[in-house]
Amino acid sequence: MSYSNLEFHEVRLSEEGVLHVEINRPDRLNAMNEPCWTEYGKIFAQAARDSDVRAVVVNGVGRAFCAGLDVVDSAQGFAERQQMDTARAGLKLGEHIRDFQLALHQAHLINKPVIGVAHGPCIGLGIDLLTTFDVRFAAKDALFSVREIVIGMAADIGTLQRLPKIVGSLGWVKDVCFSGRNFQVDEAIAQGFIQRAYDSRDDAVNAALEYAKELCKFSPVAMWGTKRSINYAIDHTTLLKER
Amino acid sequence: MSYSNLEFHEVRLSEEGVLHVEINRPDRLNAMNEPCWTEYGKIFAQAARDSDVRAVVVNGVGRAFCAGLDVVDSAQGFAERQQMDTARAGLKLGEHIRDFQLALHQAHLINKPVIGVAHGPCIGLGIDLLTTFDVRFAAKDALFSVREIVIGMAADIGTLQRLPKIVGSLGWVKDVCFSGRNFQVDEAIAQGFIQRAYDSRDDAVNAALEYAKELCKFSPVAMWGTKRSINYAIDHTTLLKER
Amino acid sequence: MSYSNLEFHEVRLSEEGVLHVEINRPDRLNAMNEPCWTEYGKIFAQAARDSDVRAVVVNGVGRAFCAGLDVVDSAQGFAERQQMDTARAGLKLGEHIRDFQLALHQAHLINKPVIGVAHGPCIGLGIDLLTTFDVRFAAKDALFSVREIVIGMAADIGTLQRLPKIVGSLGWVKDVCFSGRNFQVDEAIAQGFIQRAYDSRDDAVNAALEYAKELCKFSPVAMWGTKRSINYAIDHTTLLKER
C-alpha cells in the first residue's frame, strides 16, 4: 500500500514496520478542518489492513502538536445549519460530530500500537487526539489545555469520553476540563497522562520511533490481542462474578 | 429563589452565581442526622433549577468538615426496626439508606460544578460527602478516615461506590476502606483524591470561592455538558467498538 | 477444616484467623503448572466457606514470588491439541484457559481480604496473581514484568483484564504490557500498583501478617460487604442517573 499524495500529512513506513504519521499544517499550528481529519482517518483505516505496518507514531510538524479545531471551517458548517429548522440542524450536526469522532477514534481502534508525541501547544482538539493514542511521549515545551469550555463548548470530540478512563484522578480531570487552564509536562506525567518526557520535540519523536521499532519485533497477533483486551477491559464488565 | 430559613446550613448566593453552602452543626462536628441530610438534599434540588446559581462551594462550619453520622438518630431508627420482622425491617432500612444516598448524591447530579473544601476531621460520612463533589480542596489540618469498618459497618452511603471511580489505585482504596486508618492531605493529594491544599480552612474556602467565581464566567450550558459527559464516561461504555 | 496434605503450597491458619498461603515450588521459582493452580484454587474455595479464616496472606517461598507459567506443562497440552482440528482445539484451549483464570480468580472472589507479598522475580503469571489480590505489599528486590508479549502471547490469565482497573494510568498499563519491560518497586508504588515496600521478603511478609491480623478484629460481615461493594463498583454502573 502507499501513503503518498496526502495533503495534510507526511507519512513514512520504515522497513521494520513503523508507520510515522506527521500532521503537516504548520502554518495553522496543525489545527484541523474536515478535509484534514477525513484524511487522517483514512490513513489509519488503510494502515489497519496493511500487514506491513506493525506500529504507528503520530506527531506534528512545526511549532505545535495541534492547536485545535480550524474555526473557519466550523463557522461554515455553522452557517449552513443556521438555514435549517432546529431538529434537522441538530441531526446534521450530530452526524458531523460522529464522523469527526470516528476519524480520530481510528487510532484507538487500529490493531497496532500507537505512540503519540506531544510538543508545543496541545490545545482542544490536540487533547482529543492525544487521548486516542496508546502511549504518550512529550517534549518539555508541551503546553496542554482542554480549552473548549472557554469558548462555550464541551470537549465532545473525545476528551470528555476518554480522559476519565486513561488517568486515575477524576477530580483532576474535572479541574482541567471545567477551568480550561494550562498544564505542563511535569503535571501531565504526575497524573499519568504522559508516560515519558524529553528535552525537545526531535528527541521525543526519535525516542518514540525507537520504542515503536522495538514493538515491531513482537508477534503482531499477540500485540493486537493485548491492545484489544486492555481496551475492552476499561469499558466493560470483565471480572467474573463475586460469590 | 431563597436559601434562608435553614436549620442546619448557612447558604449564600454571590452576585456572580456562586452558591456557598456551609454545613452548620459545629457543636456536633457537623455530624448529620436525617433532618440535616434531608435539608442538604433540598438545597441542591432547589439550586439545580435556579439559573442564578452557576457553581457551588461546600464546606463545614467549626472544627470539622464532617465527623460522620449522627449516631443518636441512627439508634432511633434501629430501635424501630427492631420491632419488625426481618424482611420488613430490611426493606425499611433499604428505603432509608436509599433516601440517604440520594440526598448526598444531589451534589453529583446537579447541573453545575461543585467544589468541596475539607478541613479538620473528615470521617465516615464526611468521606461519603467528599466523594460526591467534582473538585476537592483541603486545608492542611484535614484528617481523613473511612471509619465505618471499625464500627462494624460498610461505607455504603456512597464511599464504596464512588471512591474506586475517582482515584486510580484500587489497592489504596481497599487499604483505607479495609483498615479504617487515618490519612492526611499529602497522601490524599498523591492519590488524586484532593486537588489542592491550603494552609488553613479559611484560605481553602476563599480559594474555592475564587475558583468557583472563575467558572461562573463560562457558558452554563457548556459547563453542564462537560460535567454530564465526564460523569457518564466513568460509569458507562462510551468508546466505539474496536474492529 | 484442614489445610494440610498439600503438594505445592504451605498453608497455616493463625489463631486470630489469618490464613497464610505460601506458594512452595522454590526449585521452579514458583512457576505454576495445572496441578499447582488447581490446588491453589481449591485452597481459596475451602477458605471461602471456613468461618475461622478472616484474612489471607499470599507469598512465595524461595528466591521468587512467581516466575511465570510452567512451560513444560503447557507444552504437553499444546501437543495434545495439535492432534485435533482447529475448532475443537480452540474450544478445548478456551475451556483450559477458563479453568486457569477461575482458579487464580478465587482470591478476588473470596469473601475475605487478601494481602499479597511480591518479592524477587514476579513475571508473567506472577503479575496475573498479584492483580487478583486486594492489597499488595512488596520487598525492595521485587522485579516485575508483564512478559507474555515477548514470547508471542497475550497476558490473558487476568493481567489484561484487571491491571487497567487497579491502577490509574492506562498509558502506563499499555507501556508495560506492550513492551514487556521490567519495572521495580519505586515505579510500582508511584503507579499505585504496590501499596507498601519493605527492605526484605521477610519484613514484607511479617508486615502483611501483622496487617491481616488487624483486619481480623473487624466484623467479617462488614469486611465482606466492603470488599464486595468495591469490587462491584469497579466493574458496574453504580451511580444514580444524572438529571
Next chain:
Amino acid sequence: MSYSNLEFHEVRLSEEGVLHVEINRPDRLNAMNEPCWTEYGKIFAQAARDSDVRAVVVNGVGRAFCAGLDVVDSAQGFAERQQMDTARAGLKLGEHIRDFQLALHQAHLINKPVIGVAHGPCIGLGIDLLTTFDVRFAAKDALFSVREIVIGMAADIGTLQRLPKIVGSLGWVKDVCFSGRNFQVDEAIAQGFIQRAYDSRDDAVNAALEYAKELCKFSPVAMWGTKRSINYAIDHTTLLKER
C-alpha cells in the same frame, strides 16, 4: 394517609388494600397537562410509602381511558422555549420531558402490583401510561394508537422505551409506532399487550378490582420481591456466564 383534595383524580382505598385511582378529566377525555401528571405522580409516590396500600388499579372516568397529551398546555411551554436560544431551550425541554417521564414511571417503580384498565380511546399518552402498568385488562371498546408519529413527534414519554420490552414481536412494535395506525383488543391480546378483555368498562374495572383484592392476600414483601426481580430481569444481565 389521605388521598382526598385531588383535582384531576378520584382515589379510594378499600379495606383490603386496593388503591383505586381514576383519572378524572372526562371533558378532556382524560388528556393530561402538567398539573395533572404532577398530581398523578404524587399519588403513586405517596402510595409507595403507605403500607395500607397493597395493590393499585388505574382506569379513566368517562368515554376514554386517556386520549393523549393536553395540547393547549404543551403549546404554552413551547411558546416559552421559543424565546430562548436553542441550547437553553433544549436543556429546558429535556428537563420537562424527564419530569413527565418520571411522573408516569411511578407506576412501574412502585413497590406494589399495578393493574391498568383500558377502555375507549387509548391514544398517545394513553399508551405511555398503559406500558407502565404490570398487568393490563381492557374493555372490548378500547381503541389503541401510538399516534405521536402522525403529529411529527416520537413517543418518548415511555412507549418507545417500554413497549419493545413488554411484548414479544419487535416487528409489530415498529409497525404500530411507525404507522400510528389504530388497533383493537383482539390484536392487543394476540400480541401479549393486553392480558384480559371484558364486555364493558365497568366489567373490566370490577374484574381488575377483584383481581387486585386477591393479590392483597399475599405477603407484600414477597410481592415486592417478585415485581422488583421481574422488572430487573427485563433490563439487566441476570444470567450467570456460560462456560
Next chain:
Amino acid sequence: MSYSNLEFHEVRLSEEGVLHVEINRPDRLNAMNEPCWTEYGKIFAQAARDSDVRAVVVNGVGRAFCAGLDVVDSAQGFAERQQMDTARAGLKLGEHIRDFQLALHQAHLINKPVIGVAHGPCIGLGIDLLTTFDVRFAAKDALFSVREIVIGMAADIGTLQRLPKIVGSLGWVKDVCFSGRNFQVDEAIAQGFIQRAYDSRDDAVNAALEYAKELCKFSPVAMWGTKRSINYAIDHTTLLKER
C-alpha cells in the same frame, strides 16, 4: 464416563449421544432437597466435559415433573439460620441460594442442547427447572404454577430471572407470578413457553428423545456456537451502534 450410582436420578446415554436424565423421587413428586439438586448439578457438570454426550433430555419419573421444593429440607436450614444473628443468617442464606441457583443453571450453561419434558404437576421449583432448558415439550396433563407467592416467597431460584427473557408478554409473566394461578398446556403454548404438546408423558418423552437424536447428527462445535450465541444475545448488547 459413568452416570451410575445416582441416588435421585436415573441416567442413560444412548449410542447416538443422547443423555436421558430422569428425576427419580416419584414418592415426593420429584420435589428436590439439597442432596437432590446437588446430584442434579453434578450430572450436568460431568456431561459438559463428556464428548460422548451431544444432547440432553430431562423429565420426571412418576406422576409429576416436579412438584417444587422439598419443604422438610428447607425447614432444617431455616432452623439453623434462626440461631444466627440477622447479618450472618442473610449471608448464609444468600450462599445457599446461590449454590441452588447454580446447580439448576447447569442446564443453561452446558455446551449441548437440552430438551425438557413437562408432565403432571410442574409447580414452583418445577418452573425454575423448565426455564433453564433450551426447548420445552409437554404432555397434555401438565399443570403449571409459579406458586411461590402463595407461600410468601419470591420465585428466586431462576423463574423470575429467566421467564421474562424466554416468553414475549411481560404482562402474562407478571400475571402468573403475581397470582400464583394454574395454567395449562394450551396457554403455555400460546405464550411461547412450551414448544410442542403430546397426548401423554410417554409420547412426549419419546418425541424429545427422537428430537435430541436428530440434533446429535450435527456438528457439536456448531451446536455449541449456536446455543452460546443465542444465550449471549438475550442478555447482552449485541447490536452494532446506530448512527
Next chain:
Amino acid sequence: MSYSNLEFHEVRLSEEGVLHVEINRPDRLNAMNEPCWTEYGKIFAQAARDSDVRAVVVNGVGRAFCAGLDVVDSAQGFAERQQMDTARAGLKLGEHIRDFQLALHQAHLINKPVIGVAHGPCIGLGIDLLTTFDVRFAAKDALFSVREIVIGMAADIGTLQRLPKIVGSLGWVKDVCFSGRNFQVDEAIAQGFIQRAYDSRDDAVNAALEYAKELCKFSPVAMWGTKRSINYAIDHTTLLKER
C-alpha cells in the same frame, strides 16, 4: 444521488421517497457473495445520507428472496486462509465476518424505516437479512430455514444475534436454530416474525411499497427518532431504577 450502475441490485426511488431495493441474482436464487453484499451495504450507506429517501423496501427478484451464502465464493476465502497459521487465519476470518455483518446491518442502522418482503426460499443468509429489517411482509409461498447448523456452521452473520430480540419465544428460536427445520408463513406470523402475509410475491411487494409510501408522509425527523429509540430499547437498560 444516483442508484444506477449496480451489478447485483435493481434500485428505484419513487417521487414520494420510497427506495425500492431488489436483490437481483435470480440465477443463483439471490445467494450473496462478497461483491454482492458489499454493493448491498453501499446502497444503504448512500441512502442514509440521501434526504430524498424516506423509506426503503427490500425484496428479491425471481424464485427466491435469498437462498443463502454463495458457497463458491466462501470456498475461495477458505482456501486462502488454509495457507496461513491458525492465529492469522482466525483474525482474517474475524475481519471478513465483521465486514459481512456490517454490510447487512446497514438496514438496521439506517435512519429510515425498512420494510422487507419474503417469498420463496428464505434460507440461511436469507434469514440473516430478514432479521435486519424493521417490518417484515411475506408471500404465502415463503419457506424459511435457519439452515446453518445442517452444514456445520453457526448462523453468525446476524440471525443468532437478532432473532432472540425480535420474537418473543426463546424456545422457538432455539428450536429452529438447533434443528435447521423449515417453517412456513403461518408459523412465522404466529411467532411474530412476519407481520403480514399476501397471496403472491407481487401482492406482498405492492403492499410493502404502498405501506412505505404512507410512512413517507410523516416527519423524517420523528421517524428517525422513533426507530432509533426502539432499536436502543431492545439492547439497553432504559428503565429508570426501581426504588
